[in-house]
Amino acid sequence: MYAPASSIPASSIPASSIPASSIPASPVRTCVGCRRRDARDALARMVLAGSPPSPVPDVSRRAPGRGASLHPRRSCFERAVRSGGLDRALGGAVRTSLDALLASTAAQYEQCIQGLIAAAQRAGKLRAGIERVRKAIRAGEVQLLVVAGDAAGGGDELRAVAQRLGRRCIVHGTRQDLGRLLGREQVAMLAVLATGLASEIALASDRRALLTGSDGRGPEAPAGSAESA
DSSP states (O other): OOOOGGGSOGGGSOGGGSOGGGSOOOOEEEBTTTOOEEEGGGSEEEEEETTTTEEEEOTTSOOOSOEEEEOSSHHHHHHHHHHSHHHHHTTSOOOOOHHHHHHHHHHHHHHHHHHHHHHHHHTTOEEESHHHHHHHHHTTOOSEEEEOTTOOTHHHHHHHHHHHTTOEEEEOSOHHHHHHHTTSSOOSEEEEOOHHHHHHHHHHHHHHHHHHTOOTTOOOOOGGGGGGO
């Protein structure tokens, strides 16, 4: 006797037996700078706003109306502006400044990072300060380290530990910047414990760095300091 198809759990059906055509593909868009197709989420979206209209970033992809997609890197922005590809994608000649567009897009990624850090704090998945971060590392909880650019040398040993454990570390803002996010005067280091939030913060940091030319990864930590944490 064969069991009716409706009684067979979906989990028991091998993935290889499902036709590829039945698996929804990720949305794809074309970068108006380099003209290469890529996953939608790998591209930044631009829309027209203001009077007279000018391109503005829509990193969250929530703004209505016609949009244009760009890889979040300076070279694609330059090509899109100089070739007129951005104008054509948005429906005609628009007033745009390359530097202003780069700055506003980087600023939106900065806002994303701040919002994600706030979300980690609300969820109880954030540790602030070198000592609390040290404890979280020892407990194996840390998914991402966020270090202030002007943090004292104490952050080097923790960066070394993070690298040894295969954890990502980014450099972001100053101690005052990180402190402001948490309602404190200064914070030298944060640890994000949630895997998903950590990945999103690191991705937004990478994209911001590509637009500004900065290196959000920070310097390599001294190799001999890992065991001291």
